[in-house]
Amino acid sequence: MSDTLARVKKLIADRKVRASRHGYNELANDNLFYDQLVDGIHDAQVVEEYPTYAKGPCVLVLQHDGEGNPVHVLWGLEKGTTEPAVLITAYRPDPNRWEKDNLRRKS
Secondary structure (H helix, E strand, O other): OOHHHHHHHHHHHOOOEEEOHHHHHHHHHOOOOHHHHHHOHHHOEEEEEEOOOOOOOEEEEEEEOOOOOEEEEEEEOOOOOOOOEEEEEEEOOOOOOEOOOOOOEOO
């Protein structure tokens, strides 16, 4: 497991979590629910990690919605902070851009 994902999971367990404004907008665009993604963090699989991202460390993970459909969620921490975990964005993976497992980008 990535260090960033481990930190995010711990913060979520401690109820130190929020969504960014952009994150809420993206959830609405794809008919996704914040609570389902927060509650489903324990099954998240790392897709890509960005520990040195300019706005703060973040990790793209594969999760699933309430019907079991794949969702990519970008979780992170704001630069210079240790809490809360932030749901930065979430979207349904485009099958034209992602392999069938939704863990690897197509070449």
